Amino acid sequence: MGDLKQRISEDTKAAMRAKDKARVGVFRMLGAAIKQVEVDERKSLDDDGVIGVLEKMIKQRRESHAQYCEAGRADLADQEAFEIQLISAYMPPALADAEIDALIGAALADTGAGSMKDMGKVMGVLRPKLKGRADMGAVSAKVKQRLS
Numbered sequence: 267m268g269d270l271k272q273r274i275s276e277d278t279k280a281a282m283r284a285k286d287k288a289r290v291g292v293f294r295m296l297g298a299a300i301k302q303v304e305v306d307e308r309k310s311l312d313d314d315g316v317i318g319v320l321e322k323m324i325k326q327r328r329e330s331h332a333q334y335c336e337a338g339r340a341d342l343a344d345q346e347a348f349e350i351q352l353i354s355a356y357m358p359p360a361l362a363d364a365e366i367d368a369l370i371g372a373a374l375a376d377t378g379a380g381s382m383k384d385m386g387k388v389m390g391v392l393r394p395k396l397k398g399r400a401d402m403g404a405v406s407a408k409v410k411q412r413l414s
Contacts, residue, residue: 270316270356271300292352299323317357317398324353361399369395370409382413 278293300319304311311319327346334343361369373391377384388409389402396405 270313270320271311274300274316274356288348289352292349295349296320296323296353296356314397320353320356321398324350324357327353358398361396366396366400366405366408370405370412374409374412379413382410385409385413388413 274293274296278290278297281289281293300311300316303315303319327350331343331346331350334340334346369392370388373379373388373395377387377391379385379388385406389406392405392409393402396402
């Protein structure tokens with residue numbers, strides 16, 4: 267079992283012992299999402315695979331949080347924020363803007379990118395290095411800015 271899956275499982279058990287229903291619900295949801303991907307893909311996920319699932323879940327919750335805030339549903343927005351906070355605890359530490367800029371510069375140099383046509387090559391190099399450590403939408407915007 268991967269290190270992250272093991273941590274989630276142990277945290278679920280600890281929350282159950284503490285009778286913390288809110289945390290147990292989020293941890294069970296995490297476990298179910300991971301298990302669903304494993305069943306769909308017919309393989310056991312390693313830590314990178316688990317991080318991919320967690321990234322997707324955080325992105326969904328951020329979108330929901332924004333919609334709930336817009337609709338004036340503070341109760342639901344607070345629940346989404348709570349879930350984002352718990353899930354984020356399992357993500358690797360985020361990179362600083364300077365580190366991301368340095369990686370973008372290195373990727374541009376490695377691929378010899380000079381125009382927007384090379385965007386896919388650059389993102390292909392960056393994606394594995396930044397997975398779970400940066401918002402890929404923001405990284406994409408920075409790459410576009412540097413290429414144009």
